[in-house]
Amino acid sequence: MSKLLPLLSPSATHSNAPSAPLSAEDAVDLAAAFKALGDPVRLRLVSLIAAHEGGEACVCDLTGAFDLTGPTISHHLKVLRLAGLITGERRGTWIYYRVQTEVIGHLAEILAPTTTPLAPTCTPEESDLPA
Amino acid sequence: MSKLLPLLSPSATHSNAPSAPLSAEDAVDLAAAFKALGDPVRLRLVSLIAAHEGGEACVCDLTGAFDLTGPTISHHLKVLRLAGLITGERRGTWIYYRVQTEVIGHLAEILAPTTTPLAPTCTPEESDLPA
DNA sequence: GAGTGATTTCGATGACCGTCTATCCCTGCT
DNA sequence: AGCAGGGATAGACGGTCATCGAAATCACTC
Numbered sequence: 001m002s003k004l005l006p007l008l009s010p011s012a013t014h015s016n017a018p019s020a021p022l023s024a025e026d027a028v029d030l031a032a033a034f035k036a037l038g039d040p041v042r043l044r045l046v047s048l049i050a051a052h053e054g055g056e057a058c059v060c061d062l063t064g065a066f067d068l069t070g071p072t073i074s075h076h077l078k079v080l081r082l083a084g085l086i087t088g089e090r091r092g093t094w095i096y097y098r099v100q101t102e103v104i105g106h107l108a109e110i111l112a113p114t115t116t117p118l119a120p121t122c123t124p125e126e127s128d129l130p131a
Numbered sequence: 132m133s134k135l136l137p138l139l140s141p142s143a144t145h146s147n148a149p150s151a152p153l154s155a156e157d158a159v160d161l162a163a164a165f166k167a168l169g170d171p172v173r174l175r176l177v178s179l180i181a182a183h184e185g186g187e188a189c190v191c192d193l194t195g196a197f198d199l200t201g202p203t204i205s206h207h208l209k210v211l212r213l214a215g216l217i218t219g220e221r222r223g224t225w226i227y228y229r230v231q232t233e234v235i236g237h238l239a240e241i242l243a244p245t246t247t248p249l250a251p252t253c254t255p256e257e258s259d260l261p262a
Numbered sequence: 263g264a265g266t267g268a269t270t271t272c273g274a275t276g277a278c279c280g281t282c283t284a285t286c287c288c289t290g291c292t
Numbered sequence: 293a294g295c296a297g298g299g300a301t302a303g304a305c306g307g308t309c310a311t312c313g314a315a316a317t318c319a320c321t322c
Contacts, residue, residue: 021178021196027171034174035282038166039280040158047152059299065152074300079279093289093298105243112239119167170310190269203311205270210309224268224319 033107036083041066042076049086050099058094138185164238172197173207177216181230189225 022030037043048065049057063073077097080086085104088097153161163257168174179196180188194204194223211217216235 006135019183024171024175027174031169031171034165035169038162039171040155040162041280043158043162043165044153044155045153047158051152068280069282070299071283071301075280076253078300090288090299095299101243108239111242112236119237172310199310200312201269202271202313206310209270221269221318226269 019106030107030110033083033085033103036079036085037107039076039079041068041073042080045073045076045080046099046104049097050101054100056096058096061065062097159181161238161241164214164216164234167210167216170207170210172199172204173211176204176207176211177235180217180228181232187220187227187229189227192233193226193228 037046037091044065045062048062049055052061059070059073059077062077064068066073077086077088081088081097086097086099088095090096168177169194175196176193179193180186183192190201190204190208193208194201197204202262208217208219212228215231217230219226221227
C-alpha cells in the first residue's frame with residue numbers, strides 16, 4: 001500500500017491549496033476502498049465488527065442484524081476483505097473478522113489530513129497491529 | 132444531515148469497543164457519500180478541485196485531466212453534487228465547483244474519530260465545523 | 263436577436279453489483 | 293467413518309452505473 005496524498009490540504013477552505021492532486025493510479029486504489037464502503041450493508045458490517053466485544057465478530061454474530069441470507073453476508077465480507085478493510089481468522093468452528101483500523105484510519109487521513117496536521121507534541125501511541 | 136456515530140471507537144484496536152454500531156438509516160446516508168467517492172474519476176475530481184487555486188475550479192479546468200468526454204465529467208460532477216460533496220456556482224459563462232470540506236471532514240471523523248482521540252497537549256487550532 | 267462557446271440533459275448501451283438458490287468445504291462430535 | 297452445523301463458493305437474475313453521442317440550455321458578444 002502506498003502513502004497516498006491527502007485529498008484536502010489542511011486548510012483547503014481558505015487558501016490556494018498547494019497539496020498535489022491524486023495521481024490516477026492512487027485514485028484507483030483509493031476508490032476501490034471507498035467503493036467497498038459505499039454500501040449500507042458493508043458499512044454496518046464494519047461498524048458491527050468494530051463495535052463487537054473484543055473488536056472481532058464471527059459471521060453468526062452479524063447475520064442476525066440483517067434481513068439477508070448467509071451467502072449475501074459472506075459476499076459482502078469478502079468484498080471488505082479483498083479491499084483490505086477487514087481480516088478473517090478461523091478459530092475452530094467459527095471465523096472471526098476484525099477491522100483493519102490502520103487502513104481505515106489511513107482513509108480518514110486522506111479525506112481530512114488530521115484536522116491538526118503535524119503537531120509534534122502529539123505522539124500517537126499506535127502501531128500495535130499484528131498485520 | 133445527522134450527527135452520525137463513529138465507525139470505529141477511538142481505541143477499537145484493543146478494547147471491547149462500546150461505540151454503538153451504525154443504525155441502518157445512517158448507514159444508507161453514509162454509504163451514499165462513500166459510494167460517490169468510490170470512483171477514481173470522482174476522487175480525482177474532488178482532489179483537483181481542492182488543489183486548484185482558490186479551492187475552486189470550473190469544468191474547463193477539469194476536463195483536461197481526463198480522457199473522458201464533457202458529458203461524462205458533468206455526470207460525475209452531478210453525482211458529487213447530489214452527494215453533497217461539492218457545490219457549483221455559476222459566475223458568468225463558467226460554473227465554479229468547490230469542495231464541501233465540512234462534509235468530507237465529517238466523513239473522515241466517522242471513519243476514524245481523530246486517531247489521536249483526546250490529547251490535551253494537542254491544541255487543534257481550529258474548530259469551525261458549523262454543522 | 264443571432265452566433266458562439268461552455269455546460270448540462272437525454273437516451274442508449276455495455277458492464278458491474280447486490281441478491282438469491284443450490285452446492286461444496288471445513289470443523290467438531292458421536 | 294459418518295453426521296451436523298458454520299461458512300464459503302458457484303451460477304443466475306434483475307437492477308444500477310459509467311460512458312458515449314446528440315440535442316438542449318445558458319450566457320456573453322457582435
